[in-house]
Amino acid sequence: MGLLQNRVAVVTGGGRGIGRAVALLMARHGARVLVNDTGTGLDGDGVDRSPADQVVQEIQAAGGVAAPSYHSVSSVEGGEKIVQDALNHFHTVDILVAAAGILRDRTVFDTTEEDWNALVGVHLKGTFSVVRAAARAMRGKAYGRIVTFTSAAGLYGTFGQAAYGAVKDGVAGFARVVARDLGRFGITVNCVAPRAETRMTASVPDDIMRQRQEVLGVPQPTPTSDGYPPEAVAHLVAFLCTDTAGDINGQLFYVAGGVVSLLSHPAVTRTVRKPSGGRWSVEELAVAFPLTLGVGLANPAPPRESP
Amino acid sequence: MGNTLQGKVAIVTGAGRGIGRGVALKLADEGAWVLVNDLGVAVDGTGADRMAADLVVGEIRERNGAAIASYANVASMQAGQGMTDAVLQEWGRLDIVVCVAGILRDRMVYNLSEKDWDDVLNVHLKGTFSLVKSAATVFRQQRSGRIITFSSESGLLGNPGQAAYGAAKSGICGFTKNVAREVGPYGVTANCIVPRAYTRMLQGVPPEAHLFLERLHIQGLPFDPASPEAQAWHPDDVAPFVAFLSSDYAANINGCTFLVYGDTIGLFQDPRPLSTIYKGEGFFTLEELAAIVPGTLGRGLANPAPAQVSK
Numbered sequence: 258m259g260l261l262q263n264r265v266a267v268v269t270g271g272g273r274g275i276g277r278a279v280a281l282l283m284a285r286h287g288a289r290v291l292v293n294d295t296g297t298g299l300d301g302d303g304v305d306r307s308p309a310d311q312v313v314q315e316i317q318a319a320g321g322v323a324a325p326s327y328h329s330v331s332s333v334e335g336g337e338k339i340v341q342d343a344l345n346h347f348h349t350v351d352i353l354v355a356a357a358g359i360l361r362d363r364t365v366f367d368t369t370e371e372d373w374n375a376l377v378g379v380h381l382k383g384t385f386s387v388v389r390a391a392a393r394a395m396r397g398k399a400y401g402r403i404v405t406f407t408s409a410a411g412l413y414g415t416f417g418q419a420a421y422g423a424v425k426d427g428v429a430g431f432a433r434v435v436a437r438d439l440g441r442f443g444i445t446v447n448c449v450a451p452r453a454e455t456r457m458t459a460s461v462p463d464d465i466m467r468q469r470q471e472v473l474g475v476p477q478p479t480p481t482s483d484g485y486p487p488e489a490v491a492h493l494v495a496f497l498c499t500d501t502a503g504d505i506n507g508q509l510f511y512v513a514g515g516v517v518s519l520l521s522h523p524a525v526t527r528t529v530r531k532p533s534g535g536r537w538s539v540e541e542l543a544v545a546f547p548l549t550l551g552v553g554l555a556n557p558a559p560p561r562e563s564p
Numbered sequence: 565m566g567n568t569l570q571g572k573v574a575i576v577t578g579a580g581r582g583i584g585r586g587v588a589l590k591l592a593d594e595g596a597w598v599l600v601n602d603l604g605v606a607v608d609g610t611g612a613d614r615m616a617a618d619l620v621v622g623e624i625r626e627r628n629g630a631a632i633a634s635y636a637n638v639a640s641m642q643a644g645q646g647m648t649d650a651v652l653q654e655w656g657r658l659d660i661v662v663c664v665a666g667i668l669r670d671r672m673v674y675n676l677s678e679k680d681w682d683d684v685l686n687v688h689l690k691g692t693f694s695l696v697k698s699a700a701t702v703f704r705q706q707r708s709g710r711i712i713t714f715s716s717e718s719g720l721l722g723n724p725g726q727a728a729y730g731a732a733k734s735g736i737c738g739f740t741k742n743v744a745r746e747v748g749p750y751g752v753t754a755n756c757i758v759p760r761a762y763t764r765m766l767q768g769v770p771p772e773a774h775l776f777l778e779r780l781h782i783q784g785l786p787f788d789p790a791s792p793e794a795q796a797w798h799p800d801d802v803a804p805f806v807a808f809l810s811s812d813y814a815a816n817i818n819g820c821t822f823l824v825y826g827d828t829i830g831l832f833q834d835p836r837p838l839s840t841i842y843k844g845e846g847f848f849t850l851e852e853l854a855a856i857v858p859g860t861l862g863r864g865l866a867n868p869a870p871a872q873v874s875k
């Protein structure tokens with residue numbers, strides 16, 4: 258018996274990368290899977306039914322049950338249609354994995370309004386839209402598993418991903434709230450910061466990739482011969498969707514190849530109070546800050562001499 | 565009255581009321597010339613009233629400071645550019661931007677409409693992006709500048725009933741950390757403030773969120789809005805730290821997230837690994853995780869909202 262026997266899973270972005278690996282794995286473990294993917298380019302342009310279709314075919318060829326869905330996640334209506342597709346095919350929804358995503362690497366200087374809207378639309382609204390629709394379907398049956406995706410760019414900040422970092426940290430905050438909205442209905446909502454070799458990471462130069470991972474503060478594994486396959490992420494995601502994981506709610510995980518970490522949420526670690534109480538003055542802060550909170554605080558991008 | 569910001573020009577959004585008002589007055593008291601932006605809306609973002617910005621401009625002028633008003637809705641790209649152009653035209657420079665404007669619409673995620681989502685995301689997240697983008701371009705050119713944004717514990721810790729607000733506020737924090745790394749090389753800093761202040765916004769927070777915050781017992785302080793502590797969290801208490809970050813004293817403080825209320829300043833730490841499992845070859849399979857996680861990563865994890873229904 259598979260660990261997800263008879264469950265119905267909706268996987269957005271299920272046509273490629275991490276979503277694809279999740280869809281295939283869940284089907285192998287007995288879930289019936291709605292594979293949602295618009296089949297867009299990495300930057301969100303264009304549509305193509307074949308990524309979703311191919312994953313459905315792969316699942317069926319292996320004896321599993323799956324159906325395709327091509328609606329875009331990036332509107333509330335799209336989210337509703339995707340969940341309706343699952344209800345039409347499989348009559349219920351137990352699991353939602355919101356893996357649809359696009360990438361546009363630009364600094365804040367170069368990010369256009371169009372870039373901003375596209376990233377906010379797919380990642381943030383596209384997570385909200387399917388979570389909202391799935392929550393409506395899950396609430397009545399007092400069971401549900403939801404997994405969303407954040408990124409090191411959002412949690413720590415990198416260079417050249419201002420809008421992407423904004424939306425990915427936005428997803429982490431959204432998941433924290435929604436875990437509290439939905440927990441009492443027996444629904445869990447968790448958030449995963451993955452590292453996986455997909456077209457998304459293939460688009461990023463190696464040295465930038467390395468720099469970005471270094472900020473993580475997670476002990477990095479020496480890559481095994483497998484590197485960082487999306488399958489490693491899929492196994493953690495699938496685990497979070499099992500009955501066993503029913504009490505894991507509102508948590509943040511990091512997964513990269515053979516490393517899985519439970520991450521803390523942002524937390525205040527050091528505080529300073531004005532010794533005499535009352536309101537600080539700027540001059541008092543100028544004296545107190547370097548001796549207290551400022552100790553060991555490094556500028557992540559110190560000023561460079563102008564050329 | 566001080567002079568730590570003498571000769572500097574600042575834009576403060578949402579400066580007509582609450583925390584933003586305190587910031588605008590403080591920056592002016594420290595010598596800065598201030599563009600006071602406020603659309604003058606209700607907590608939920610409806611309506612518009614020029615009085616909000618006008619009153620603060622009047623207060624600053626009464627104290628012999630320099631201020632001009634902007635009634636722009638921050639939630640468009642034109643707004644950020646327009647405010648930037650306005651101060652360049654009026655005073656010929658821009659040194660400080662503080663993005664405080666915000667609205668609140670509390671709904672459980674399954675009842676949250678697309679309009680509520682869009683409005684909240686636009687004011688907070690796009691409104692912040694809009695002004696930061698136009699200001700960053702000026703700052704890069706002049707090789708100095710300060711960017712200060714506003715996040716919330718709702719996003720960083722998770723308050724029920726605030727899916728849109730929490731997403732937007734957490735997004736602002738992530739945005740600021742990224743911007744800090746992009747503007748830093750030009751001698752510019754970007755930091756994020758997580759305030760606690762007893763303003764009209766807090767009064768609108770739903771009771772379940774209060775309960776949640778109470779349970780957290782952050783710093784051992786209760787979070788009952790009627791408590792003397794909460795009453796003591798005056799919105800003007802946030803302003804001195806904003807002025808400090810805006811000053812030359814803070815030239816090397818960049819990419820940080822600060823909790824600010826009353827007489828207290830706290831430093832947020834980014835997420836870090838609490839516990840880690842490793843596998844030398846390949847990766848953990850679903851079956852392995854099901855066997856290992858409950859005794860390792862999952863050990864002692866508390867569900868923040870345990871199921872209240874029998875399965």
Ligand SMILES: NC(=O)c1ccc[n+]([C@@H]2O[C@H](COP(=O)([O-])OP(=O)(O)OC[C@H]3O[C@@H](n4cnc5c(N)ncnc54)[C@H](O)[C@@H]3O)[C@@H](O)[C@H]2O)c1
Pocket residue numbers: 269270271272273274275276293294295296297298299301308328329330331355356357358359379383406407408409450451452453454455456457458
């Ligand atoms: N790969 C990594 O190392 C990494 C790191 C951090 C975060 N992530 C996140 O993980 C998720 C999956 O990323 P991936 O690496 O598998 O990317 P990917 O590009 O391989 O796959 C993303 C899929 O989403 C689909 N998609 C895009 N927009 C869509 C829309 N509007 N509606 C429906 N489908 C849409 C694409 O067609 C694509 O098939 C993303 O949210 C990404 O931000 C990935």
Ligand SMILES: NC(=O)c1ccc[n+]([C@@H]2O[C@H](COP(=O)([O-])OP(=O)(O)OC[C@H]3O[C@@H](n4cnc5c(N)ncnc54)[C@H](O)[C@@H]3O)[C@@H](O)[C@H]2O)c1
Pocket residue numbers: 577578579580581582583584601602603604605606607609616636637638639663664665666667687691714715716717758759760761762763764765766799
């Ligand atoms: N008060 C708190 O404890 C608290 C906690 C966490 C975060 N915050 C954040 O601090 C900031 C200030 O909050 P506050 O408590 O002072 O709220 P407030 O309601 O007292 O003031 C917000 C001001 O922003 C203005 N505004 C709203 N939308 C606008 C728009 N589109 N364009 C221009 N102006 C607009 C309003 O008219 C109002 O004057 C907000 O970003 C809020 O999210 C406050």
